[in-house]
């Protein structure tokens with residue numbers, strides 16, 4: 136499955152962009168920038184790592200918009216790993 140170019144969430148639409156050297160320059164594999172509604176993913180990610188980073192940023196989006204940031208980083212990390220397992224078990228692989 137291709138990573139979507141945009142992700143709708145409530146009345147918002149987040150752009151999903153692959154960023155060259157994000158890990159080197161920002162020190163993270165993915166990030167979500169709420170003021171400009173963008174999800175950034177390092178452009179070297181693939182396979183289950185791409186899936187878990189993608190889901191991680193999606194859960195940050197859901198947490199901020201629907202849960203008043205009550206889920207927290209540790210639970211977001213766990214949920215993202217869980218969703219990466221679930222989607223993999225369904226035969227869904229992620230690609231650019």
Ligand SMILES: [Zn+2]
Pocket residue numbers: 191195208211
């Ligand atoms: Zn996080």
